[in-house]
Amino acid sequence: MYDLINYLWETGLNLLFSPEIFEPLVFPGLIAAFSLLIVVIWLERKIAAIIQMRYGPYYISRHTEGALQLVADLLRFLFSEVIIPKSVDKIAYVLAPIILFAFTFLPIVVIPVSKDFAAIDHEYSLLIALALMTLYSSFLLIVSWASNNKFSFIGGLREGFLSLSYEIPLIISALSAAVLFDSFNLIEIVEKQAAMGWGIFYNPLAAIVFLVVIIYSTSRYPYEIAEAESEIVIGPFTEYTGILFGLGMGISYIKLYSMSLLYAVLFLGGWEPVVWPLNLHPVLPGIILFIKAFIIVAFSVFLRAVYPRYRIDQALRIAWWKLFTLAFLSLLFSYGIKIIEVMG
């Protein structure tokens, strides 16, 4: 009996710490993403409050500056009733945000945590992550259509316009990083960065374009056009209540998180440097990756406090004129660096 329990415990532990389960469920996946969600939304409110000389979240857990506010909000979302209005298309109204949420999580599965710890170590893992990211906008369109509401429909159309314009700079700037390190495999890219130096120093242009695209595509502030609160309530999720609204609010943050992880891997050296206490187990270098991604997330969230919002035509002009040109220039820049390397 004791042996059996011991055996089950051992295999269970092995199963939990195998990358195929640990990565989607625990570390860069669900649990880490949810805890980041709770911290980041609190941080966003607090930063905006400090800059505007207010208190911000304050009443729940007063001694820790209201850090538990988001936990309270989450509980409230969980237990409040899900009201499904009469005029909506019921199946799409309920299913679409849930499928959207699941699809926003998918790119995280491809992103490696360290050299020996990746759920999917594929030759083209960078491309797989990008391909899974492009599915986001179509599900958001379905969400906005199903609500049968003027505001959510306008929000969905805005997101559609934006997505048609940001996808090309996103892919080209990621490809210029791939050209620079001569590989589509994210693990190899980080290994090359450990030998050569971070990507942001080699090709700052691509890094800037990718950062702007992150802010652009997850509707953070200067480009917060699809969810503009002062114009169209909250965009595609206007009609939602309860836990479905909670999902909708979380989706753009999860997307921000997965894109920031990709940014940290491509331009900020991933999990390097691996110093002493971190090389004990292959999961531990992921902490550095997480910290780098968190800095990007915190930066994009901080922009809410300092920028006004662009109009949609201004944002589209920026995407097609400036970002598109800069992305192409960054690709040429990468090829130039490769040529110099070959010549010298």
Add this chain to the structure above:
Amino acid sequence: MINPYLYLLISSVLFGIGVYGILSKRNMIRMLLSAEILFNSALLALVSFTSYTKNVYGYFLVFLAVGIAAAEVGVLVSLAILLYRRRGDIDVMEVDKLKG
């Protein structure tokens, strides 16, 4: 390993569905969608032949086909939008009454 013929079978069934759709619908958008199904079936057949014969040129043909399909859809959809703006209707049987 899956028998390569199964892919071709699926592709032909898909082609039949697309042909049925394009024959039985009169709405322009629906005909466009059926044509896209035909394209998908052709692409599947092309890919399975490429994979079966391991011919590298098939790769480039598929890339070309997908890229051209993207452009073609842009043209067709904008045609449909123009037609809709002009007539408020996208019935194909009415298109031959267009003048000017």
Add this chain to the structure above:
Amino acid sequence: MIEFNFLIPIEDTIFLFSAALLLISAVLVIELRSHVYAAFFLEMVGLANAVLFALQGLALIAIFQLVVYVGATVTFILFSVLMFKEAKPVKPRFKLLDLLIGAGIAGLLAVGAFSIYKVSPTAGKPSLDVTLPEKIVSEYGLALFLVFFTLLTTLIEALVLARREVSS
């Protein structure tokens, strides 16, 4: 690293799932009344097709299909369809005849493909990533399974929610 031995042949399961998704959503594209749903199921057709490409060992083509066809082209169609009013349903002309023509063409193609497939066992140069999907499926099958499982549980959750609303 532990080895996982599946009782179910996972490659065949993925093949069956994606083939069923492909054919069912193709029928739905044609038969559903709402244009928006039809465009959405066209997207599912593209997605299932990409999975079939990946199963045949052409991962790069599958990714390309996902980015260019599903991510851009069909999203563009969906985006445009959203702007049309829902058209009134039009009665088809000769439904049975059309069905017969479709089935006949499908049968002809299947027979033709079978004869070609029997004739040509020519093997050219081995392409680069033919063995990759087997590797994915054998080594990382569990991750794929988990993803499918998560999607399935969310679907069941959603169905429960929807049913509760209908009954009240």
